[in-house]
Amino acid sequence: MTTAKEIIANLNKPTDADRRLIEKAYEYAQKAHEGHKRYSGEPYMTHVAAVGFNLAEMGMGPNTIASGLLHDTIEDTEVTSEDIRREFGEEILFLVEGVTKLSSVRYYGTDRHNESLRKLFVATSQDIRVLIVKLVDRLHNMQTLKHVPEAKQLRIATETLEIYVPVAHRLGMGLIRKELEDLAFPYVLPEEHKRVCDLLHQRAEKAQGLLEKERKILQKKLADSGLMDFKTSYRVKGLYSLYHKLKRKEWDIDNVYDLLAMRIVVNSVEDCYRAMGIVHTVWRPLPKRVKDYINLPKPNGYQSIHTTAITKAGTILEIQIRTQKMHHEAEYGIAAHLIYKEETTGTKGRSTAEWFSNLVPTLFRPFAWRDNAKHEDLEATRNTDPKQKIPNWIHQIGEMYTHEKASGQEFVDDMRTDFFSNRIFVFTPNGDVVDLPSGAVPIDFAYAIHSEVGNHIAGVKVNNKLVQLDTVLRNGDIVEIETKKSAHPTPKWVQMAQTSVAKRRIKSALMEMEH
Numbered sequence: 001m002t003t004a005k006e007i008i009a010n011l012n013k014p015t016d017a018d019r020r021l022i023e024k025a026y027e028y029a030q031k032a033h034e035g036h037k038r039y040s041g042e043p044y045m046t047h048v049a050a051v052g053f054n055l056a057e058m059g060m061g062p063n064t065i066a067s068g069l070l071h072d073t074i075e076d077t078e079v080t081s082e083d084i085r086r087e088f089g090e091e092i093l094f095l096v097e098g099v100t101k102l103s104s105v106r107y108y109g110t111d112r113h114n115e116s117l118r119k120l121f122v123a124t125s126q127d128i129r130v131l132i133v134k135l136v137d138r139l140h141n142m143q144t145l146k147h148v149p150e151a152k153q154l155r156i157a158t159e160t161l162e163i164y165v166p167v168a169h170r171l172g173m174g175l176i177r178k179e180l181e182d183l184a185f186p187y188v189l190p191e192e193h194k195r196v197c198d199l200l201h202q203r204a205e206k207a208q209g210l211l212e213k214e215r216k217i218l219q220k221k222l223a224d225s226g227l228m229d230f231k232t233s234y235r236v237k238g239l240y241s242l243y244h245k246l247k248r249k250e251w252d253i254d255n256v257y258d259l260l261a262m263r264i265v266v267n268s269v270e271d272c273y274r275a276m277g278i279v280h281t282v283w284r285p286l287p288k289r290v291k292d293y294i295n296l297p298k299p300n301g302y303q304s305i306h307t308t309a310i311t312k313a314g315t316i317l318e319i320q321i322r323t324q325k326m327h328h329e330a331e332y333g334i335a336a337h338l339i340y341k342e343e344t345t346g347t348k349g350r351s352t353a354e355w356f357s358n359l360v361p362t363l364f365r366p367f368a369w370r371d372n373a374k375h376e377d378l379e380a381t382r383n384t385d386p387k388q389k390i391p392n393w394i395h396q397i398g399e400m401y402t403h404e405k406a407s408g409q410e411f412v413d414d415m416r417t418d419f420f421s422n423r424i425f426v427f428t429p430n431g432d433v434v435d436l437p438s439g440a441v442p443i444d445f446a447y448a449i450h451s452e453v454g455n456h457i458a459g460v461k462v463n464n465k466l467v468q469l470d471t472v473l474r475n476g477d478i479v480e481i482e483t484k485k486s487a488h489p490t491p492k493w494v495q496m497a498q499t500s501v502a503k504r505r506i507k508s509a510l511m512e513m514e515h
């Protein structure tokens, strides 16, 4: 089992207080989960220790790591919110409670409401760090899914593909997205998984040796050309992403040009373009395959130069060229920005504000792979009017961030106050999600569904309890409206309603009743 020491070893310049905090959270979690076991038979602590370790490895701060260690205490043990507040303070309590709340966002087996669920998921988290802990939590649950009873595996894996993967994608967290996809794939689409595996298997055996040979050739050439401080690596395309590409290429693996990719990580943007030039002298580039995502980043913030070339041995390779910072961002996405918040050096990377304004309009766009749009052509969506399908409030925040230079901490705070607190997402008893401004009451909910529902409210249940018509709704509430033909609005409702839509409809119903 991962120890507190191993977690601390990943912290960047920890203070004594940081060390003590991690040790304390670790011991506290260990005590709280004492006697609990995972399905694998291992102590429950192995799970939370793994979550804490992964967060530390990603570069998250001590509070987030401590929250990772404590994330299952309130839900699964005797520990109460009050205990966490007393022992660890408000911020950690806020994060742990956020993760706990997210457990109620469940995939119910139809894909009708997936987009709403993703919204609910993001909104419920209230702080981007909550989402990051939750994603890392899910990653470990997926890594140990084989021990879970079979009846639950499909639901968990499907939920991962439908909710967690798109959220990780929108947040630019490439590494975690790829791992979640490939872990869920065999459970959700076993036959397709096998078919992709078989196809890849024939290639992969040769590929490994081949890539290593080509890498040496490239390294020598880069060094000979005077490029300093570069790193090269290679990867074979992930199974799930290969599956989506194969579907579009009539299952002809020879038409998948990015099956094998070589990566060059350099120090500066200038060196990226130099490296591209060198690559093109080593291997012959394929026409029209150079993609400059440095100047035109993908909507989720991804930056790199991509080019496809054919090696002397006849292998088609995709070459991805980027700076250290772009590389870190491509792997950790928004988490990387939380890490860079204290960075003051004059790097050429975009500011958090710019990055965020790029992210926001895409955060809630339907995941491209699901509707057979091209994964690589996500950037093409820039040309369509992004304002069309996005709720206005998201836009306003995006625009605000373009004008203001938010510093790191402000960024986190703003995410909390503006991005998440302006709206709430509540469920109908059928699992439909209704998006309302915060402060909204059941009357607003009823009119948001239909005026006929609003005009005949006889009673309201929130989470199965009868409540007053002016009860303030909270994120994740399940709201049930009872209607009666004989029930009608009263003038008092105009004051109780918070949305202008509801107020307007009540007024017109009242006028009609007068006639």
Ligand code: MN
Residues within 6 Å of the ligand: 047, 071, 072, 137
């Ligand atoms: Mn957990």
